[in-house]
Structures are given as C-alpha cells and as structure tokens.
Amino acid sequence: MRFHRQRAVGLLLLAGALTLGAQDTTARGVRIGLRYDPGSKPGVIVLPVSGSAGDSIRAILERDFDFSDRLSIVPLSPEDGSVLASAPPAGSSAVLNYALFAKIGAAGVVQVTITTRGLHVTLHDVAKADVATVREFSLPKPDYARDWRLAIHGVSDAVQEWIIGERGASQSRIAFIRSYVVRLVDSDGQEETALPVVGEALSPSWNSLGTMILYNTFGPESRVVLQDLRSGRTRDFGSLRNTQRITPVFTPDGKSVVYALSGEAGSDLFLLPLDGEAFPRRMTVGRGSRNWGPSFNPDGTRLAFGSDRSGHPEVYIMDADGTNADIFTAFDFGDQNDRTSPDWSPDGRQIAFMSRIDGRYQVFAMSLRDRQPRQLTSEGENEDPSWAPDGRHLVFVSTRTGTRQLWIVDTESGRLRQLTQVGGTRVPAWSPRLTGK
Amino acid sequence: MVFALASVAVIGACGGKTAGTAPAPANAATPARDSAAERQARDEAAQRESARVTADAAAARQRMIDDSIAGARAAEEAMRRDSDMLRAIVATTIGFEFNKADLRDEAKAALDAKIPVLLANTGVAVRIAGHADERGSTEYNLALGTQRAATAKRYLVERGVAEGRIETTSFGEERPVCTENNEGCWTRNRRDEFEITVGGPMLTKPRS
Numbered sequence: 001m002r003f004h005r006q007r008a009v010g011l012l013l014l015a016g017a018l019t020l021g022a023q024d025t026t027a028r029g030v031r032i033g034l035r036y037d038p039g040s041k042p043g044v045i046v047l048p049v050s051g052s053a054g055d056s057i058r059a060i061l062e063r064d065f066d067f068s069d070r071l072s073i074v075p076l077s078p079e080d081g082s083v084l085a086s087a088p089p090a091g092s093s094a095v096l097n098y099a100l101f102a103k104i105g106a107a108g109v110v111q112v113t114i115t116t117r118g119l120h121v122t123l124h125d126v127a128k129a130d131v132a133t134v135r136e137f138s139l140p141k142p143d144y145a146r147d148w149r150l151a152i153h154g155v156s157d158a159v160q161e162w163i164i165g166e167r168g169a170s171q172s173r174i175a176f177i178r179s180y181v182v183r184l185v186d187s188d189g190q191e192e193t194a195l196p197v198v199g200e201a202l203s204p205s206w207n208s209l210g211t212m213i214l215y216n217t218f219g220p221e222s223r224v225v226l227q228d229l230r231s232g233r234t235r236d237f238g239s240l241r242n243t244q245r246i247t248p249v250f251t252p253d254g255k256s257v258v259y260a261l262s263g264e265a266g267s268d269l270f271l272l273p274l275d276g277e278a279f280p281r282r283m284t285v286g287r288g289s290r291n292w293g294p295s296f297n298p299d300g301t302r303l304a305f306g307s308d309r310s311g312h313p314e315v316y317i318m319d320a321d322g323t324n325a326d327i328f329t330a331f332d333f334g335d336q337n338d339r340t341s342p343d344w345s346p347d348g349r350q351i352a353f354m355s356r357i358d359g360r361y362q363v364f365a366m367s368l369r370d371r372q373p374r375q376l377t378s379e380g381e382n383e384d385p386s387w388a389p390d391g392r393h394l395v396f397v398s399t400r401t402g403t404r405q406l407w408i409v410d411t412e413s414g415r416l417r418q419l420t421q422v423g424g425t426r427v428p429a430w431s432p433r434l435t436g437k
Numbered sequence: 438m439v440f441a442l443a444s445v446a447v448i449g450a451c452g453g454k455t456a457g458t459a460p461a462p463a464n465a466a467t468p469a470r471d472s473a474a475e476r477q478a479r480d481e482a483a484q485r486e487s488a489r490v491t492a493d494a495a496a497a498r499q500r501m502i503d504d505s506i507a508g509a510r511a512a513e514e515a516m517r518r519d520s521d522m523l524r525a526i527v528a529t530t531i532g533f534e535f536n537k538a539d540l541r542d543e544a545k546a547a548l549d550a551k552i553p554v555l556l557a558n559t560g561v562a563v564r565i566a567g568h569a570d571e572r573g574s575t576e577y578n579l580a581l582g583t584q585r586a587a588t589a590k591r592y593l594v595e596r597g598v599a600e601g602r603i604e605t606t607s608f609g610e611e612r613p614v615c616t617e618n619n620e621g622c623w624t625r626n627r628r629d630e631f632e633i634t635v636g637g638p639m640l641t642k643p644r645s
Contacts, residue, residue, distance in 0.1 A: 203576055218579055220606045242605045246579050264587035264605055267580045290580040306577060313577055340574040354574065383574065427575055
C-alpha cells in the first residue's frame with residue numbers, strides 16, 4: 001500500500017474534525033453495504049494510521065480482516081486520488097471521499113486514531129456516505145506487547161461485527177505442543193510463547209473462558225495437569241500405577257474435567273468434578289475397548305469421542321451422562337476405517353475429525369444434520385483438527401511442507417494458510433474468544 | 438676303632454635336616470664297612486628326595502587351589518553368561534501389526550521363553566512399555582500402547598507370573614527407535630519393550 005505522508009497528515013486533521021467523543025454509537029447488528037450474504041466478502045479499506053505504532057496497528061487490522069475470509073481488503077494507491085473529498089459542503093469540516101471508495105469497491109472504511117488511552121475507531125458506510133459507528137477502545141501498555149496485540153485483535157473482531165453482524169475470531173490463541181512443551185501462538189501466527197510444564201506434555205485443551213489449560217503427561221507417571229494462565233499455578237491430579245491419563249478436557253461449564261483413563265482393562269472416559277471430594281465417575285463402559293479424545297458440544301449436553309469398540313477407531317457421540325452412545329462416522333471408505341480426534345464446532349453444528357483415506361490421514365468435517373463427510377485436505381498427512389471460535393476455520397497439523405506445521409483452513413472457501421514456521425508441532429487446540437482479559 | 442666310627446655315624450645321622458627320612462638302608466652284611474662319605478651322600482640324597490616330595494605336595498596343593506579358583510571363576514563366568522542370556526530373554530522386544538494389539542505367534546514364542554525365567558527368579562519385577570508407529574492419532578497411539586502392554590502382561594499372568602511383578606505403561610509414538618518414513622521403520626516401532634526394574638543383577642537358570 002503506497003500512501004504518502006501528506007495524506008497521512010491530512011487524515012490527522014480529518015480525524016480531529018470528526019472526533020465525536022467517547023460514546024458507542026453502534027446500532028446493534030449494523031450491516032454495511034451489501035445485504036448480508038454468507039458468500040459475499042464486503043470490501044474494506046483501513047485508512048493509514050498516524051503515530052509511531054500506526055503502521056503496526058493498520059497491518060494487524062488488515063491481516064485480521066483478510067484471515068477472517070469474511071472481508072476483502074481494498075488496497076489504496078496514490079493514483080486513486082485523495083481520501084478526502086475535494087469539495088466538502090460549505091460550512092462543514094472535511095469529509096471522506098466516499099465517491100472514490102465506492103468506485104474502487106469498498107463497502108466500509110475503517111479509520112483509526114491513536115489516543116492517550118488507546119484507539120478511537122470510526123467505521124464509515126460507503127453506500128450511505130456517512131459514519132456508521134464510532135467507538136473508543138482502550139489498549140494496555142506498552143505498545144507492541146502481547147496484551148497490546150491481543151487488544152488490537154479485539155478491535156478487528158468488533159469492527160468485523162459492525163460490518164457483517166458477526167464478531168471475528170482474531171482475538172484468540174492456539175495452544176499446541178512442540179518438544180513436549182505447551183506453546184501458545186496468536187491467531188495471526190505472532191507472539192509464540194511457551195508455558196512452563198510439569199513433565200512432558202501432550203493434548204492441551206482450554207476452558208470456555210480461555211483462562212485455564214489442561215494437558216497430560218505419558219509414561220509411568222502419566223497424569224492430568226491443570227494450568228491457570230492468570231496465576232501461573234498448576235494443579236496435579238496424581239498418577240496411578242499401570243494407567244495413562246490422556247486427552248483431558250473441561251466441561252463447558254468449567255466445573256469438571258473429563259479424561260480417558262487408559263489401563264490394562266481398556267480405556268474409558270471419566271468425569272472428575274473440580275470442587276469437593278467427589279470421585280471420578282465413569283462415563284463409558286468400553287468392555288476392554290479404547291474410548292478417548294472427548295469433545296463436548298457447546299452446551300455440554302453431549303460429547304463426541306473416539307472408540308475402537310467396533311474393532312477399529314471411529315467417532316461416536318453420546319449424552320453427557322454416558323447414555324445413548326452411537327456411531328457418528330457411519331460412512332464407509334472400504335479398507336479398514338480409521339477415524340479419530342473429533343472436535344465439536346463452537347456453533348454445535350459440525351464435528352471435525354481425521355480419517356484415514358488412501359493410506360493417509362486427512363481432515364474432515366461433517367454436519368450433524370446431513371452426516372455427509374467433507375474432505376478438507378489432500379496434500380500430505382493432516383491430523384488433529386481444532387475449530388476456531390468462529391466455527392468456520394480449523395487449525396490442524398500438516399506434513400505437506402516436509403515437517404509438522406500448523407495450518408489453518410477456511411472450511412467454506414477451502415483457503416489454506418500456514419500458521420507456524422518451526423516444525424515439530426502437534427495436537428493444536430484453538431482457544432475461545434479471549435475477550436475476558 | 439669301631440666305637441669311634443659308630444659315633445661318627447650317629448653324629449652324621451643326627452645332623453640330617455629333615456624328619457621322616459628313611460633311614461639309610463643298613464647293609465647287614467657290611468654296615469661297619471660304609472664310609473662316612475657314603476653315608477653322608479645317602480643322607481643328602483634322602484634330604485633332596487624329601488624336599489622334592491614336599492615341594493611336589495605343595496605344588497599339588499597349589500594346583501588344587503588354582504583349579505578351584507579357576508573353576509569358581511569359570512562357573513561364575515558361566516553364570517554371568519547365563520544371566521546375561523536370561524536377561525536378554527526377558528528383554529526381548531515383541532512386535533505388533535498396525536493398529537492392533539493381538540499377540541502373533543512370534544510374540545507368543547518370545548513370551549513363552551520369558552516365563553520359566555521369571556518363574557525361577559521370583560525377585561525380579563518387569564515393566565512392559567507399549568509403543569506405536571507414528572501414523573494415526575497421537576492420542577490413540579497412547580491408548581494403543583497401553584493395550585499392547587496389557588496384552589503381553591495378561592499372557593504372562595495367565596501362565597503363572599504373579600500380577601504384581603509386572604508394571605505396564607505406554608509411550609505411544611513418542612519413543613521411536615527409528616524415524617524413517619517407511620514400513621521397515623514403522624514395523625520396528627510397533628512394539629512392547631521389557632525392562633527389569635527390580636532384582637536383576639544375577640538371574641538363575643530355570644531347572645528344565
């Protein structure tokens with residue numbers, strides 16, 4: 001984007017003229033431009049942002065809109081002309097050149113001003129040639145820190161909601177394992193950090209608030225560990241001779257942990273309340289089979305899990321009390337079927353999983369209504385899918401580049417992007433929206 | 438004169454070094470005729486003989502001691518070799534088919550070889566660790582490893598090995614012995630490993 005300094009200065013004056021104060025004037029469910037249509041991607045312009053952090057802020061917003069696969073960024077070039085109208089109505093302050101924006105295909109224009117407390121953000125509706133929404137967002141200091149970036153992702157998500165009526169999922173993180181350490185990375189691939197872990201960790205998972213992570217270790221001292229991200233404290237549920245405790249997840253209400261107890265009599269799911277003296281309650285009666293990898297629906301009334309009770313691994317669904325277990329992946333690929341690692345989408349409508357096909361593992365999604373499997377990957381081996389909070393994107397592990405990396409697929413358009421650059425990534429888990437901080 | 442000679446003979450005889458020497462044979466026909474020199478030569482011969490016999494006996498005793506030590510060393514060496522062999526039998530890895538935990542015939546044979554060794558050495562405890570190749574779900578492979586260890590343990594327990602002596606665990610696909618992306622390597626990784634955790638230094642051969 002080639003934008004000159006004069007225009008930036010002009011914009012600063014404009015911003016001053018248009019500041020409306022600290023009110024949120026958003027109408028609920030404001031939609032910009034084209035009638036809301038799931039297949040369309042309204043064009044959006046993010047005007048250059050003045051200030052030393054302005055370029056970074058603009059870049060984060062543009063990338064978030066692009067990665068949402070719901071908006072398309074309309075580039076500005078000097079040849080397009082001035083963003084300010086050349087002849088504002090008499091007596092009024094400068095206005096944006098809505099005619100230009102309409103001509104180059106933008107439905108909305110995002111205008112950001114850095115303030116002492118954070119950002120002042122204005123969304124312009126091009127078709128209406130007017131301001132649609134104005135809002136103040138506070139940003140933590142210092143600039144460029146992890147929390148600062150996360151807050152800006154929150155701005156992206158809010159603006160997206162103004163434009164298409166649905167909040168974005170940029171303000172989230174993906175937990176994963178590399179070298180048996182739990183690592184967190186922002187949804188745009190930035191700010192990868194490591195959590196201190198107790199032993200060699202696998203299978204991280206999040207609670208609904210995004211404030212705690214569970215994982216398990218393996219081998220003779222295999223145990224489930226709960227890590228509070230705010231306090232840094234861990235809680236250890238102890239190990240048991242001759243057993244592995246694997247694939248721990250929180251119930252959606254956050255009150256209990258469900259994990260698979262894998263021992264000499266098979267693997268079964270157990271539910272352990274986090275408060276009080278209650279003992280773990282058995283959820284599956286595998287009769288010697290393996291049952292593992294639970295994933296709850298959003299309201300916690302049902303869960304999907306892997307089971308080889310039929311003789312080979314398939315995905316099953318049952319009620320949260322352990323009754324009514326039934327096979328979900330009832331389709332046949334011929335040669336011994338092998339489906340595992342289910343993840344229930346945040347809107348409750350689909351389950352993603354991995355399935356062996358033509359000798360390799362691929363990522364699939366299947367809606368609970370039509371039960372038609374949709375293959376989402378084909379290159380290399382692709383495993384362990386996890387839904388983004390938008391219920392549309394999936395992160396998964398792929399070997400397509402030669403090393404295990406995290407990739408993200410848009411399940412609607414099929415668009416792929418590589419999230420990590422350092423190989424050896426395993427078992428990703430996408431957090432919920434991290435707005436609570 | 439005779440008396441004097443006899444005295445010399447007596448003195449000569451008492452001057453001899455060792456006890457238990459055979460008395461110089463007396464020639465009854467001409468005892469009085471032996472010269473002192475002859476008698477002395479006879480005595481010295483007797484002493485040498487005596488010394489030689491003593492030395493032979495000492496050497497013989499030393500050989501007995503040496504043989505005994507050598508024998509003990511050889512026996513210990515044999516025991517160590519046997520023990521190493523028995524340890525190797527206990528430690529033999531068994532393999533599995535993809536996504537399966539059933540015992541194939543080769544696995545059963547390897548387990549059959551372990552049983553008498555374990556029954557003859559009741560102080561020995563073993564940990565069976567199940568492993569999987571890298572394909573498929575990381576998490577299923579942990580559960581599969583548990584199942585592979587459990588299957589082997591059940592086979593041993595059903596044939597008399599005390600249950601408490603065998604621990605089971607799983608490393609899933611996390612401890613590969615090779616990392617190539619081919620069937621040869623995958624086959625090597627689908628295994629149970631057996632590790633002696635208690636009482637291993639010297640294993641006793643089972644009585645056949």
